[in-house]
Amino acid sequence: MHAPAMERERLVVIGAGMAGLRLLEELKAACPGRYNVTVVGAEPEPAYNRVLLSSLLAGEAADEDIRLRDRAWYGANGYRLFTGVAAQAIDRAARRVTLKDGRVLAYDKLAFATGSEAIRLPLPGAHLAQALVFRDRLDAMRLKELSGPGKRAVVIGGGLLGLEAAYGLARLGCKATVVHAADRLMNRQLDDRGAATLRRSLETKGIGFVMGASSARIAGDTHVTGLELASGAVLPADMIVMAVGVQPNVTLAKAAGLDCNRAILVEDAMRTSDPAIFALGECAEHRGAVYGLVAPAYEQAKTLAAQLAGDEAASYAGSLLSTNLKVSGVPVFSAGVIEAEDGDEIVTLADPGHGHYRKLIVRDDRLKGAILVGEASDALWYLDLIASRAPLGPLRDDLAFGRGFAAAA
Numbered sequence: 090m091h092a093p094a095m096e097r098e099r100l101v102v103i104g105a106g107m108a109g110l111r112l113l114e115e116l117k118a119a120c121p122g123r124y125n126v127t128v129v130g131a132e133p134e135p136a137y138n139r140v141l142l143s144s145l146l147a148g149e150a151a152d153e154d155i156r157l158r159d160r161a162w163y164g165a166n167g168y169r170l171f172t173g174v175a176a177q178a179i180d181r182a183a184r185r186v187t188l189k190d191g192r193v194l195a196y197d198k199l200a201f202a203t204g205s206e207a208i209r210l211p212l213p214g215a216h217l218a219q220a221l222v223f224r225d226r227l228d229a230m231r232l233k234e235l236s237g238p239g240k241r242a243v244v245i246g247g248g249l250l251g252l253e254a255a256y257g258l259a260r261l262g263c264k265a266t267v268v269h270a271a272d273r274l275m276n277r278q279l280d281d282r283g284a285a286t287l288r289r290s291l292e293t294k295g296i297g298f299v300m301g302a303s304s305a306r307i308a309g310d311t312h313v314t315g316l317e318l319a320s321g322a323v324l325p326a327d328m329i330v331m332a333v334g335v336q337p338n339v340t341l342a343k344a345a346g347l348d349c350n351r352a353i354l355v356e357d358a359m360r361t362s363d364p365a366i367f368a369l370g371e372c373a374e375h376r377g378a379v380y381g382l383v384a385p386a387y388e389q390a391k392t393l394a395a396q397l398a399g400d401e402a403a404s405y406a407g408s409l410l411s412t413n414l415k416v417s418g419v420p421v422f423s424a425g426v427i428e429a430e431d432g433d434e435i436v437t438l439a440d441p442g443h444g445h446y447r448k449l450i451v452r453d454d455r456l457k458g459a460i461l462v463g464e465a466s467d468a469l470w471y472l473d474l475i476a477s478r479a480p481l482g483p484l485r486d487d488l489a490f491g492r493g494f495a496a497a498a
Contacts, residue, residue, distance in 0.1 A: 092267055097125040100397065101186055101194050103176045103341070104202030107139060108370030108386040112200060115394030117166055123398065126168045127194055129186070131175035135160055137226060140383060143417075146229040146257030154224070179345035181363055200393065201342055201353055201361075201368035205335035205381070210245065214307030219328040223254040224335070235328045238262035240427060243316045243326040245304050247274040249416060251332035252291065257419030258330075259295045264325055266297040268316065277335065278412045278423035279476055286446040286462045290419045299324065329377055335422070337372045337379060352379045357404035359393040369393050376407055377481025384408060409476050413468045420465035425458035427477045433457070438489045449488055454480045456488070467491040 102109050105128050116124065130136075137155045144150035147186045156229075163170040171188070178187045179199070186194045201248040207222035209215060221231055232254070236242070242258040244251045247269030255265040273284035274291075288298060299318070307329055308315040337352035348354045348362035352374035359367045359375075370386040371379065381387065385408035395403030411424035429435050429450050438447040449456060449471070455478055459471040470492040474481070481488065487495040 097123065098197040099195055099238060100126045100198045100200065101196040102128045102200045102202055103186065104128075104204055104253040104338075104372070105132065105170065105172060105372070106202060106370070107157070107202050107383055108204065108390060109200075109202035110136035111387050111390040112122065112202060112369065112393060113163075113168055115164070115390050116397060119394045119400075120398035122167060124198075127338060128163070128168055128170045128196070129174065129176050129188060129403050130170070130172045132225060132227075133173040134226070135170060135172060137281060140414075142223070142226065142229050143257045145226070146223075146232055146254070147260035148233075149260070176341055181345055181366070181420050184365065197365065198397065199366045201366070201372050202370050203338035203341065203372040205337045205371040207331065208334050208336055210304065210331050210333060212304055214309060214313070215331075217307060217309055217311075217313050217329075219309075219313035220307050220331070221328065222331050223250055229257075230377050232258065232328070233261065235259040236263050240264070240327045241325055241330050242266070242330060243268060243324050244330045244332055246332035246334070247271065247298070247300070248277070248332065249275060249412070249414075252287075252296075252416050254330045254332050255296045256291070256294065259289035264297070265295070266299060266326075268299045268302050268318070268324070269310065270301070270303050271324070272301045274298075275412075275416070275421070275423075278421070278427065279462070280427050280448060282437070283421075283423075283427075283448060283460045283462045286439070286441070286444055287416065287419055287421060289441075290444040290463060291417055294417070295416065296417070335371070335381060337374075339372060342368070342372070351373050354377065357392075357406065358396050358401075359389055360396075367393055367396070374467065375405065378407060380408060380410070381414070382408075382410070384411075391478070409472070411468075411472050413465065413472070419463060420461070422459065422461040422465040422467075422468035422471070424468075424472050425456070427458055427460060436489045447489060451481065451485065451488070454482070454485065467493075 141155045175189045177189045194202040207224035240263045242265045244255045244267045259265040303319045305317045305319045315323045322418040342353045353368040353375045369389040392405040413422045434451040436449040450458040456474040
């Protein structure tokens, strides 16, 4: 039986993205009907799959492919959903959230799932309408409108998001060039050889690269005409995409007086410095780590739902960071350490002709890190070996050849 609505505790979730939705799904499993839940989202639509934005841009996925739950699902499960309205202020003493449109929501418990926003470089010319970021569905739609055969796009940033944007734009017929400050792509996830292998594969898809370059200004008076580099060189462009990272959305939490560092500080129960307020996903900082991936957010949602269901022992211990995706159609996997230390063994397997590269780092007979580019079917097996910290023993000799070979041996 559901408790009468009057007696149920009021839970307000600020943020209607993937982390917020996952919390609702976990609550439905852990304690259906226990809370009177209201979800507030600044974007105009309910949560969608942000991971597929580059596919949406490239025309490989349609709007319905990225949808997660329709509005009816929220209502059917007793969740009130407000979209297109941001939370403006939190009064912790009165336990009230004021929304931008003036509505006031009372809460007994509050959860932040506000995610992050794309960093916009403060370059001269960044105000021009064709200088964009690539973070949400509307960004993808705007880029699509500007794109087409013969259009020139310059993407600032050679990390995951920048490469995804460049691939999507190239698929739409644009001449796409990536400008990256570092000397290798995805420098947080890949070593030099892995990055070089990925770059060669992307060049065959028509994407150009300018490495070790910093941006000075966006050229153009009324619309974008190019990107001027610090070297003085100008790359002609009809649009500029800034994909230089994200920053956690913590303005509201800071204004409410919650303890924040880079993001909102939480302990293992996902609780903030206010015992009635929790945080999860990209806006949360746990044991010094802020995760920009969806898997840790889902693990955090499970812990938080268990806590809210009354399981005080539920705790989140952190996530092993791994990247396992298709970057612009090229499989890339990275987990654990990417550079060896003294005494480590390095096992590499490379087939440049096929664009395949595999590097494993072994320390004290345990797998400490793995990088796979071009072929990543054994990624989860390697991830399990890293996470379990189990001695490799006889597996060691056949490690590089993958799971099937090692099992047969």
